[in-house]
Amino acid sequence: MAPVTNGRALFNSVPEGFPEPGKTIVYDTTETIDLDGVSLNGGFLVKTLELSVDPYMRGRMREPTKKSYSEPFAIGKPLNGHGVGVVLRSEHSDIKQGDHVYGLLQHVQYQVVKDTNMVSKCQNPANLPWSTFIGVLGMPGQTSYMAWKEYSKAQKGEVAFVSAGAGPVGSFVIQLAKLDGLRVIASAGSEEKVQFMKEIGADVAFNYKTTNTAEVLAKEGGIDIFWDNVGGETLEAALDAAHVGARFIECGMISGYNNNGTPIRNLFHVISKSLAINGFIVSRLYPKYLKEFYSEVPPLVVSGKIQHREHVWNGLDKVGEAIEAVQRGTNKAKAVIHVADE
Amino acid sequence: MAPVTNGRALFNSVPEGFPEPGKTIVYDTTETIDLDGVSLNGGFLVKTLELSVDPYMRGRMREPTKKSYSEPFAIGKPLNGHGVGVVLRSEHSDIKQGDHVYGLLQHVQYQVVKDTNMVSKCQNPANLPWSTFIGVLGMPGQTSYMAWKEYSKAQKGEVAFVSAGAGPVGSFVIQLAKLDGLRVIASAGSEEKVQFMKEIGADVAFNYKTTNTAEVLAKEGGIDIFWDNVGGETLEAALDAAHVGARFIECGMISGYNNNGTPIRNLFHVISKSLAINGFIVSRLYPKYLKEFYSEVPPLVVSGKIQHREHVWNGLDKVGEAIEAVQRGTNKAKAVIHVADE
Numbered sequence: 001m002a003p004v005t006n007g008r009a010l011f012n013s014v015p016e017g018f019p020e021p022g023k024t025i026v027y028d029t030t031e032t033i034d035l036d037g038v039s040l041n042g043g044f045l046v047k048t049l050e051l052s053v054d055p056y057m058r059g060r061m062r063e064p065t066k067k068s069y070s071e072p073f074a075i076g077k078p079l080n081g082h083g084v085g086v087v088l089r090s091e092h093s094d095i096k097q098g099d100h101v102y103g104l105l106q107h108v109q110y111q112v113v114k115d116t117n118m119v120s121k122c123q124n125p126a127n128l129p130w131s132t133f134i135g136v137l138g139m140p141g142q143t144s145y146m147a148w149k150e151y152s153k154a155q156k157g158e159v160a161f162v163s164a165g166a167g168p169v170g171s172f173v174i175q176l177a178k179l180d181g182l183r184v185i186a187s188a189g190s191e192e193k194v195q196f197m198k199e200i201g202a203d204v205a206f207n208y209k210t211t212n213t214a215e216v217l218a219k220e221g222g223i224d225i226f227w228d229n230v231g232g233e234t235l236e237a238a239l240d241a242a243h244v245g246a247r248f249i250e251c252g253m254i255s256g257y258n259n260n261g262t263p264i265r266n267l268f269h270v271i272s273k274s275l276a277i278n279g280f281i282v283s284r285l286y287p288k289y290l291k292e293f294y295s296e297v298p299p300l301v302v303s304g305k306i307q308h309r310e311h312v313w314n315g316l317d318k319v320g321e322a323i324e325a326v327q328r329g330t331n332k333a334k335a336v337i338h339v340a341d342e
Numbered sequence: 343m344a345p346v347t348n349g350r351a352l353f354n355s356v357p358e359g360f361p362e363p364g365k366t367i368v369y370d371t372t373e374t375i376d377l378d379g380v381s382l383n384g385g386f387l388v389k390t391l392e393l394s395v396d397p398y399m400r401g402r403m404r405e406p407t408k409k410s411y412s413e414p415f416a417i418g419k420p421l422n423g424h425g426v427g428v429v430l431r432s433e434h435s436d437i438k439q440g441d442h443v444y445g446l447l448q449h450v451q452y453q454v455v456k457d458t459n460m461v462s463k464c465q466n467p468a469n470l471p472w473s474t475f476i477g478v479l480g481m482p483g484q485t486s487y488m489a490w491k492e493y494s495k496a497q498k499g500e501v502a503f504v505s506a507g508a509g510p511v512g513s514f515v516i517q518l519a520k521l522d523g524l525r526v527i528a529s530a531g532s533e534e535k536v537q538f539m540k541e542i543g544a545d546v547a548f549n550y551k552t553t554n555t556a557e558v559l560a561k562e563g564g565i566d567i568f569w570d571n572v573g574g575e576t577l578e579a580a581l582d583a584a585h586v587g588a589r590f591i592e593c594g595m596i597s598g599y600n601n602n603g604t605p606i607r608n609l610f611h612v613i614s615k616s617l618a619i620n621g622f623i624v625s626r627l628y629p630k631y632l633k634e635f636y637s638e639v640p641p642l643v644v645s646g647k648i649q650h651r652e653h654v655w656n657g658l659d660k661v662g663e664a665i666e667a668v669q670r671g672t673n674k675a676k677a678v679i680h681v682a683d684e
Contacts, residue, residue, distance in 0.1 A: 069615065267577075267603075271593065271594065272411045273411065273621065274411075274621055274622050274626055275619075275620075278619070284586075
């Protein structure tokens with residue numbers, strides 16, 4: 001077979017504020033790949049099916065001299081992130097043609113992978129859509145499940161506040177909190193998202209753009225757990241509303257990702273209220289929880305006890321758009337790039 | 343015996359910035375007390391010997407409408423705080439004349455106490471100076487010992503950074519960290535304090551007023567534990583210098599007590615470095631550690647394995663001065679008001 005175009009979503013420039021499609025990320029079709037002939041060198045050839053777009057990716061769009069927990073993207077190279085693909089050819093002993101794989105994939109249509117530490121075989125006995133494995137069963141779901149288990153110390157009857165509650169992480173957390181018998185307050189940035197949060201069980205759901213967060217938390221009598229996806233003013237409101245002994249799970253601070261961070265003015269409450277504030281990188285929790293996650297969560301998804309929703313962009317050329325939407329919060333649910341059918 | 347003057351240190355006005363002797367706190371000698379005749383109503387009459395002046399007291403000098411973990415001081419009434427006294431008369435079944443008591447005492451020369459939840463008998467088999475019981479064996483020592491045990495997760499060979507390391511809390515923490523086999527970096531605000539921190543074992547001790555904290559922490563290669571007594575820029579430097587998985591023990595933020603708090607600009611590191619930030623109110627740790635504290639710490643003090651130092655003000659009329667000194671950091675060590683000899 002003749003070589004085919006291998007479309008790529010490239011990191012083109014470090015953004016100063018929000019990333020811009022066509023400037024921060026460009027779609028490139030100048031490369032081709034010979035699917036039958038490309039050398040595998042003991043690895044396997046993957047056709048990309050689904051790619052995840054996540055808030056943390058903003059932190060990777062930085063000057064490489066700045067250190068952080070995640071690798072910076074390289075200018076002129078494809079982005080990479082969590083994804084699912086199908087194996088077209090393999091020389092790897094553990095991976096066969098037709099297998100599906102999950103892990104860190106380049107944002108390209110086709111790629112040769114060698115490292116099964118980064119990309120591993122995807123088990124799907126319940127025949128769930130493959131996009132599930134970059135959402136509720138992937139890194140976002142793992143983030144919610146593992147950090148909730150590790151840090152929430154949830155007690156029945158307590159009150160949890162979940163920010164960005166309509167996203168893949170927040171919506172899962174709302175449902176975990178309800179399964180644990182908590183009262184749940186949840187915020188997001190549109191009426192549609194508020195509706196979704198109510199559907200999945202939030203007792204109080206509000207649009208933070210039209211309703212004052214501090215007033216809601218005060219009216220509800222304060223909080224015992226804060227799941228923070230946003231930082232900034234929402235975090236300040238949660239610090240003000242925290243009960244003594246409250247737990248703050250710091251998952252993200254997206255309000256500061258595109259403006260060099262937002263100062264927090266009332267951190268003294270960590271002392272005056274004996275707060276526990278735990279940040280985490282989900283991969284550090286894998287050794288403790290990954291097995292439990294894959295045994296407990298798929299049945300919850302199959303039975304509908306954990307619901308999830310996706311906002312799908314069709315085509316690798318839409319990566320820039322999806323990334324901007326996730327940073328601005330204009331995505332409607334878990335952002336998925338559907339790159340190709342099987 | 344005729345009534346005697348009962349001197350009192352009164353809270354006179356809510357300070358806007360630093361408290362001022364003669365304005366924020368005034369000494370009053372208008373009241374008298376009949377030591378032989380005053381009615382005890384089942385309680386006991388205490389002659390105050392030693393009173394503690396601590397940083398947290400600034401938080402109590404507020405408008406009573408502002409909520410916090412500690413009671414506000416009442417305008418026109420005596421201050422109160424940790425202290426030691428001797429019992430002159432008693433109608434209480436557990437307390438005898440000549441007993442020494444420790445607990446929350448009014449800042450007055452003589453007082454009738456009824457509540458043994460607030461003031462209890464002081465055991466002193468090693469015959470240590472009574473001021474010890476408001477310092478290394480009192481609330482400051484308990485603060486260091488209990489929070490270090492609860493939150494440090496100290497591992498031999500790790501690096502701890504202790505701010506305000508010459509104070510009663512910080513100096514104890516330095517010594518606990520050394521006993522646990524850690525390398526210790528410590529900061530304080532005078533050359534005399536730097537010298538003391540070196541004497542008690544700090545590997546690196548510096549004057550934050552003349553040496554840049556961030557540069558010291560960078561040069562030392564980062565930190566695993568931060569004991570925070572000060573907040574503000576020091577906390578920001580510690581966030582920048584933290585290793586992945588570092589523990590922050592939030593004991594105080596005195597840099598913000600007299601200026602409505604200092605914003606923290608780089609809290610995002612709590613996520614990017616998987617930090618655990620624990621604030622605490624020491625009384626919440628008493629049920630778990632108080633017995634252990636009183637069995638383990640007095641021998642360490644007697645043997646000299648835990649050293650401590652005091653800055654003594656003589657007389658109840660010096661409370662205002664001592665309080666200002668503690669807030670400005672011009673005290674030289676644990677601030678003690680020596681009210682009277684036995």
